[in-house]
Amino acid sequence: MKNFTRLACFSLCFILSLSAWAQKDPQGVKGPNGLVRCLTTEMDTELSNRYPEQTISKEEFEEWLAPKIEEFKVNQALTSLQQPVLTIPVVIHIIHDGDPINVAGGELSENISYAQAVSQVDVLNEDFRRLMGTPGAGETNYNAGVDVEIEFCLATQDPNGAASNGVNRVNLCQESWSTADIDGIVKPETIWDPTKYMNMWSVNFTDSSLLGYAQFPNSSGLGGLNTNNGPADTDGVVSNYNAFGTLAQDDGSFILNNTYNLGRTMTHEVGHYLGLRHIWGDGACSVDDFCDDTPNSDGANFGCAMDSSCGSMDMSENYMDYSDDSCMNTFTEDQKTRMLTVMMNSPRRMELPTSIGCSAGTASTNDIEVRLTCFTENICEVGFSPGIEIINKGTAAVTEATITYSVNGDAAQTYEYTGNLNQFDIASINLPSVDGINGNNTVNVSVTDVNGTTDEVASNNLDSDEYIYANDGDITEYNATTYFLELVTDDYGSETTYEVTDASGNVLYEGGPYEDNTTINDEFTVENNECFQFTIFDAFGDGICCGYGDGSYSLTTGDGTVVIEGGQFEDSESVAFRANQSLSVKENAFANFAIYPNPADNVLNISLNNTNELPETVKVFNTLGQAVVTKSVTNSSDLNVNVSSLQKGIYFVRIENETTSGVVKFVKN
Numbered sequence: 287m288k289n290f291t292r293l294a295c296f297s298l299c300f301i302l303s304l305s306a307w308a309q310k311d312p313q314g315v316k317g318p319n320g321l322v323r324c325l326t327t328e329m330d331t332e333l334s335n336r337y338p339e340q341t342i343s344k345e346e347f348e349e350w351l352a353p354k355i356e357e358f359k360v361n362q363a364l365t366s367l368q369q370p371v372l373t374i375p376v377v378i379h380i381i382h383d384g385d386p387i388n389v390a391g392g393e394l395s396e397n398i399s400y401a402q403a404v405s406q407v408d409v410l411n412e413d414f415r416r417l418m419g420t421p422g423a424g425e426t427n428y429n430a431g432v433d434v435e436i437e438f439c440l441a442t443q444d445p446n447g448a449a450s451n452g453v454n455r456v457n458l459c460q461e462s463w464s465t466a467d468i469d470g471i472v473k474p475e476t477i478w479d480p481t482k483y484m485n486m487w488s489v490n491f492t493d494s495s496l497l498g499y500a501q502f503p504n505s506s507g508l509g510g511l512n513t514n515n516g517p518a519d520t521d522g523v524v525s526n527y528n529a530f531g532t533l534a535q536d537d538g539s540f541i542l543n544n545t546y547n548l549g550r551t552m553t554h555e556v557g558h559y560l561g562l563r564h565i566w567g568d569g570a571c572s573v574d575d576f577c578d579d580t581p582n583s584d585g586a587n588f589g590c591a592m593d594s595s596c597g598s599m600d601m602s603e604n605y606m607d608y609s610d611d612s613c614m615n616t617f618t619e620d621q622k623t624r625m626l627t628v629m630m631n632s633p634r635r636m637e638l639p640t641s642i643g644c645s646a647g648t649a650s651t652n653d654i655e656v657r658l659t660c661f662t663e664n665i666c667e668v669g670f671s672p673g674i675e676i677i678n679k680g681t682a683a684v685t686e687a688t689i690t691y692s693v694n695g696d697a698a699q700t701y702e703y704t705g706n707l708n709q710f711d712i713a714s715i716n717l718p719s720v721d722g723i724n725g726n727n728t729v730n731v732s733v734t735d736v737n738g739t740t741d742e743v744a745s746n747n748l749d750s751d752e753y754i755y756a757n758d759g760d761i762t763e764y765n766a767t768t769y770f771l772e773l774v775t776d777d778y779g780s781e782t783t784y785e786v787t788d789a790s791g792n793v794l795y796e797g798g799p800y801e802d803n804t805t806i807n808d809e810f811t812v813e814n815n816e817c818f819q820f821t822i823f824d825a826f827g828d829g830i831c832c833g834y835g836d837g838s839y840s841l842t843t844g845d846g847t848v849v850i851e852g853g854q855f856e857d858s859e860s861v862a863f864r865a866n867q868s869l870s871v872k873e874n875a876f877a878n879f880a881i882y883p884n885p886a887d888n889v890l891n892i893s894l895n896n897t898n899e900l901p902e903t904v905k906v907f908n909t910l911g912q913a914v915v916t917k918s919v920t921n922s923s924d925l926n927v928n929v930s931s932l933q934k935g936i937y938f939v940r941i942e943n944e945t946t947s948g949v950v951k952f953v954k955n
């Protein structure tokens with residue numbers, strides 16, 4: 287069954303406004319290993335295009351910053367006092383789709399371990415303070431590395447003042463995210479007050495070649511310019527989950543990229559967040575990064591390059607180049623001045639050193655925070671299951687809790703949680719299916735009792751959300767049990783997949799990804815009088831037509847009746863339908879044959895309702911539609927199939943002769 291995030295409306299609204307300008311996420315510069323080190327500059331251009339009224343150009347920003355840098359230098363020269371070290375409170379948002387939290391020896395996913403997440407903060411401190419033992423901090427081309435005198439602390443209180451472990455783990459019920467949806471959905475949904483915390487996100491990028499991106503700081507007080515209200519809720523730094531943290535602290539639970547595994551993706555992105563540009567200025571020799579002590583360069587360096595350009599050795603060891611993690615170790619004096627100037631003057635930066643984000647938060651004994659996550663649709667009737675997360679914010683382990691929920695103001699239902707949640711642990715729960723309506727549904731959920739006593743903090747006991755349910759319960763019925771898919775891919779066939787699921791969400795058939803601009807013809811046979819869902823996906827979220835090739839798809843019955851067709855969609859498009867084949871007397875011969883045992887271990891027996899007519903063949907198909915067993919039938923003693931060699935899973939047995947056929951699903955143990 288397909289999960290839909292709680293953000294159904296948000297997502298839709300966003301897509302409607304987004305579609306006006308973006309068909310594809312910005313594409314970064316790929317290095318020799320096929321990975322995109324950083325997408326900050328491209329995303330900055332994207333933001334400017336999106337909010338032309340609200341964002342300032344690179345030139346305007348530099349015009350604003352330059353005199354402030356001069357002022358900073360003058361003040362520094364005048365005073366012999368040491369500049370105090372500035373500390374930035376950090377919150378780490380781990381975005382996942384419900385996978386278990388990574389543990390040593392377990393299956394590893396984007397739901398990274400706490401140890402991996404917080405190891406990133408240590409890397410930032412090592413790199414920005416140029417601490418002893420910082421990987422790579424040895425001999426370099428220029429030996430120009432300095433202590434930036436900015437450091438980072440993991441938040442110990444959340445925006446409500448409650449105690450926090452600095453990690454906000456959120457199930458958004460989607461495995462991977464485009465940059466457009468990260469800025470449009472993930473960040474606004476999860477961000478903590480950006481004037482109190484530097485927000486860091488660990489996500490699974492849909493574009494798996496991308497490592498990270500940041501949002502540049504803003505200026506303020508520029509005549510005729512707004513102060514950037516839009517991008518406030520996208521401010522921060524993002525990296526792919528496998529570039530977050532450092533291998534140096536791996537306790538077996540870490541999942542890291544082979545090359546970029548020392549946490550320098552985030553060191554680089556935080557450099558951008560504090561106003562640094564790439565050292566080649568994103569241009570040729572004449573383009574500057576506004577730092578005099580980073581020699582001009584004509585482009586990014588990859589690997590551990592020792593190259594010259596523009597008449598000098600490149601400073602490939604600079605964190606703002608694209609070198610491998612192990613070959614970076616330098617922020618220069620001018621980069622430091624630039625970052626400190628931004629820290630003192632830029633909105634959502636200058637407030638950070640005085641934030642109370644790293645002061646101890648209040649911890650109650652019995653306190654649960656509840657939030658709605660995603661809704662699971664029941665495809666065959668009007669109903670859905672609300673998904674929730676409960677987080678133990680109290681100091682006492684939670685062994686039981688009472689959760690109350692209601693839809694559209696109907697009578698409240700109660701769910702009793704039992705388990706064992708330590709402080710800051712999270713439990714994901716799918717509440718039992720509720721009746722809904724076709725259209726907008728308001729879902730309310732609340733926690734009342736914790737450990738048999740009243741929850742002490744009322745402010746985090748409620749959550750409410752709108753869920754758009756687009757199903758009137760009238761599932762279209764088709765006079766067919768065999769369906770035909772014709773799929774023509776666009777210029778990005780690798781983004782296209784599909785699946786056919788039954789009413790319980792089991793995947794019966796699936797296909798893709800595919801080659802570009804190719805035609806696929808698949809055939810599915812399903813059980814009669816059952817309900818199914820066909821879904822086509824585009825991993826990039828821009829459908830299979832019309833900007834990047836002319837893809838299309840159609841699902842039809844044998845007589846050409848169209849179940850669904852199209853090509854212009856976003857992330858996915860689906861249809862639920864019921865197979866309701868009315869059978870002729872002759873077809874009835876094979877319509878409702880029986881099989882036993884089911885599940886089957888070795889031999890599957892076939893029992894016909896009408897033994898006057900025998901099939902000519904018995905075939906077994908796997909869920910990819912491939913015939914894995916074919917057997918000829920000459921007399922009734924042939925009505926069995928040896929399935930002992932098949933792998934465990936779902937299969938279909940089809941009996942057929944020239945004029946008729948019948949299909950039954952079975953499970954191989």
Ligand SMILES: [Zn+2]
Pocket residue numbers: 323324325326327554555558564
């Ligand atoms: Zn960058």
